[in-house]
Structure formats: C-alpha cells, structure tokens
Amino acid sequence: MSKGIIIFAHNNRQIDYIRMSILAAKLANKNLQVPVSLITDPSTIDWMKESNIEKTVTETFDNIIITQRPDDTNNIRNYDDGKYRVHAPFNNGNRCSIWDLTPYTRTLMIDADYLTLTDTLSNYWDIDSDLLVSSKYNDIQGSERIGYLDTHISETGVEMLWATTVMFTKNETTKMFFDLVAHVREKYKMYSDIYRFNPIIFRNDIAFSIARHIMNGYQKIEEPNLPDIFSTIDKDVLVDVNNSRLKFLIAQNNSDDYIATTVSNKDVHVMNKFSIMRNYDRLMELT
Amino acid sequence: MQEQLDKALEFANYRQSFAIQRKTLKEKIDADLTYGVNGGIFKIDRSLLNFVEMLIFKSRKENVVLLDMNENPILIDDLTKFRDEVFDRYFSATFTYLEEYQKIKKARSVETLLEV
Numbered sequence A: 001m002s003k004g005i006i007i008f009a010h011n012n013r014q015i016d017y018i019r020m021s022i023l024a025a026k027l028a029n030k031n032l033q034v035p036v037s038l039i040t041d042p043s044t045i046d047w048m049k050e051s052n053i054e055k056t057v058t059e060t061f062d063n064i065i066i067t068q069r070p071d072d073t074n075n076i077r078n079y080d081d082g083k084y085r086v087h088a089p090f091n092n093g094n095r096c097s098i099w100d101l102t103p104y105t106r107t108l109m110i111d112a113d114y115l116t117l118t119d120t121l122s123n124y125w126d127i128d129s130d131l132l133v134s135s136k137y138n139d140i141q142g143s144e145r146i147g148y149l150d151t152h153i154s155e156t157g158v159e160m161l162w163a164t165t166v167m168f169t170k171n172e173t174t175k176m177f178f179d180l181v182a183h184v185r186e187k188y189k190m191y192s193d194i195y196r197f198n199p200i201i202f203r204n205d206i207a208f209s210i211a212r213h214i215m216n217g218y219q220k221i222e223e224p225n226l227p228d229i230f231s232t233i234d235k236d237v238l239v240d241v242n243n244s245r246l247k248f249l250i251a252q253n254n255s256d257d258y259i260a261t262t263v264s265n266k267d268v269h270v271m272n273k274f275s276i277m278r279n280y281d282r283l284m285e286l287t
Numbered sequence B: 001m002q003e004q005l006d007k008a009l010e011f012a013n014y015r016q017s018f019a020i021q022r023k024t025l026k027e028k029i030d031a032d033l034t035y036g037v038n039g040g041i042f043k044i045d046r047s048l049l050n051f052v053e054m055l056i057f058k059s060r061k062e063n064v065v066l067l068d069m070n071e072n073p074i075l076i077d078d079l080t081k082f083r084d085e086v087f088d089r090y091f092s093a094t095f096t097y098l099e100e101y102q103k104i105k106k107a108r109s110v111e112t113l114l115e116v
Helices: A017-032 A042-050 A054-060 A095-101 A120-124 A172-186 A188-195 A204-215 A273-278 A280-284 B002-032 B046-057 B079-106 B110-114
Strands: A003-008 A036-040 A064-066 A076-081 A084-089 A106-110 A131-134 A137-139 A162-169 A229-232 A237-242 A245-251 A258-264 A268-270 B034-037 B040-043 B062-067 B073-078
Touching: A003 A017, A003 A095, A017 A036, A017 A042, A017 A054, A017 A106, A017 A273, A017 A280, A036 A042, A036 A054, A036 A095, A042 A054, A042 A064, A076 A273, A095 A106, A095 A162, A095 A172, A120 A162, A120 B034, A131 A172, A131 A204, A162 A172, A162 A204, A162 A229, A172 A188, A172 A204, A188 A204, A237 A273, A237 A280, A258 B002, A258 B110, A268 A273, A273 A280, B002 B034, B002 B079, B002 B110, B034 B079, B046 B062, B046 B079, B073 B079
Parallel strands: A003 A036, A003 A106, A036 A064, A137 A229, A229 A268
Antiparallel strands: A076 A084, A106 A162, A131 A162, A237 A245, A245 A258, B034 B040, B062 B073
C-alpha cells in the first residue's frame, strides 16, 4: 500500500500558497517520513516559475498534479493578520477531487498552513478505518475562544468536522464520500437551507460534515477520528521562531489584548498565513 | 494604588501565559501517549498499563484482544512486546512532561516562560 500526503495550493493575489506549501510539505516529510504531492493549477505554476522557486518545488514534491483552478471568484473571505484585515478569494472548492487526483492508496491531506512538527499522525496510517477526519477544533487559548459555530455547522446543524487534516484509503466507500462532498458543494445553497448554515462562503469543513452525516444515514455515529486540530486563529500572530519554539501573541478572547506564549514539538494550524510568510525563513530552518 | 494595579495586571498576564503553556504541554504529552498498532489506536494510560501487566501475570501473553480508544477489538499477537512498547512510551512521555513542567513552573515571568 502506498502512503503519501497531499497539499492543495492555489495562489491568490494576497497569499503565496505555493511557497507556504513548500514549508508544510518539508515539515510533513521530515516528521512523517512519507512523500508529499502538490495539487495546483496553471496560473499558480506560472507564478512559481516567475518567482524562481520551480527547482525547490520540484525537489520538495513527489508529484506535481496540475488541475483546473476552482471557480471561487465569489468566495471571498476575510483574512486577518493580527489587527489588520485583508479580503481575498478563498480558492478551496476542489478538495473533493482529491480521490481522483491522489497517486496514493492511503492519503493524508493537510492544509498548507498546517505545520507538522511531530510524528503524531504516523500513528494513524494503519488504523482500520477508510476515512479519518478531525472532529474537534482545539484552540490554543482554550475553550473560552471556542464558540458553538466552531463545533457545529450552524445553531441547529450537525457537528462540525475539520477538513484541515483528512486521511483516507482509496476505495469505493471513500469514492462515495468525496462524490457526496462534490454534490454538497454543487448544491451548497440548497444544503444551507436544509442544515441552516450561512452559505456566503463555501467551507470544506461544512461540506465534509454534511457528507459524513448523509453517509451515516443522517445520524451521528461514533467512529475513529484524527487528532483534534490544535489551532491559532488568524487574529493571533506568530512573532518569532527560535530553537524550534514558535512564539505567538494570542488575541485574548478575540480581543485586541494579546497574551504571549510558545509552542514546540506539537503540530499546529496557523491560520494567520501572513505571519507564516513573515517567519518563512526561520520556519524553514525546522525542516 | 496604581503601582499595585500594574503589578497585578502584569501577574495576570504571566498567569495566562502560564496556563496556555501548561495546556499546550499537557496536550503534547497526550499526543505522545497515543500508540497506533494492528489497525487500532491506544491511549497509553495507567488503566491500559495495569490491564496489560495483569494479563501477562495471568500468562495470557499471546493472541490477546484489547479494546482500543474507539472500543474496537484489536488482536495483539505478542502481548509482552506490546507491553514493553507502551511502557517505554509511557516513561519517555511522562519524564518529558516532568522536565518541561518544571521548566515552566520555574519561569516566573512572561519573558522567561517564552524561553522555555
């Protein structure tokens, strides 16, 4: 059975996802000891060539899979960088195509802003479960910052899955699952009426949660999951990286008051992508 | 009064940083105490260690079924090897926990906490 990691990277004008994916890939490869492949699009490839990182990309990734850029022109979201805010397209609508695109029989999909700093996920390759998704969001500050909509897709909807890390075996069951995710994406507005969530931005987390709910016969079934997603929000700021310690300023209860803390030897989802890029070189030293 | 208030606020900052560091450390150790084997995933805790040791004491060393974190039955063909592995991981993780915890406990300011 071949094992490998997939990272999606579709650049927008504000965020260089392909450079970020190099970092995520190198960290994942170092700590999980499996190859990493990239799924990207022609315009991101053009940018890669223009910015002279083609050689690094080729050396980092096992395969570079080029697909169509998802049509997410209206999927605009706010990206916070500490106290500052930027609006940019959220090009993430093609995650459901991973089943067709992955070259591996057992695939781990991670976000480009997920920093794999341990081998924890290695424990999950051989778990006897076709599909593993993280079912919980674990905020760095603690439960004070976790709202109901971080754990459920809406006030009356089902529990949220976090598509930041997803592991699956390529078989008929998971094909059905990813086809369902594609269907939910296509009929997103209709499902927003049924599940009562806000459809303004397409979120894979929501599409994955609904697809699993449907697959489970519209019921909650206890099943194995990947570890909780240990996260810093985009209002938090990664300020420094020193001796494998990531120093963060944490927005206390989402306010403009900040608390300092460090993270080391722990996988972390850094939603503030701008602060990853500011500390890129220091983070690369960890690879 | 202002000076006392400033001191209290500074201390409050320290306490919050300390609480986050401690929470993060605990979660890091929890991850280290997770062990995937034979298609199952086990949480290494005192209950597992005791149960495994008891089975070995009762000479049940081969082809034993253990329930994993998800309550799934997992066949362990060599329980002695499994026991040695989980004990190693337990001691390694808890020693790391002790070392790291003492470091953050000794740090008495936000600045020193960030260097731990």
